Amino acid sequence: MIIYTGFNYVTKEKVVDIGPLEMIVEKNNPVQWSPIVGVILLVGGIAILAINRKK
Numbered sequence: 001m002i003i004y005t006g007f008n009y010v011t012k013e014k015v016v017d018i019g020p021l022e023m024i025v026e027k028n029n030p031v032q033w034s035p036i037v038g039v040i041l042l043v044g045g046i047a048i049l050a051i052n053r054k055k
């Protein structure tokens with residue numbers, strides 16, 4: 001999550017449906033997040049590992 005700040009996925013959407021005529025459009029949907037989220041998860045994971053090693 002630190003290096004890759006997002007990804008895209010494609011959905012198909014029906015635009016026109018008139019009898020035998022059908023038009024489908026592929027829509028690109030980006031999903032973005034901040035690299036700060038990755039850093040927070042990394043620090044949290046290290047903290048959990050440190051707590052488990054003390055026990």
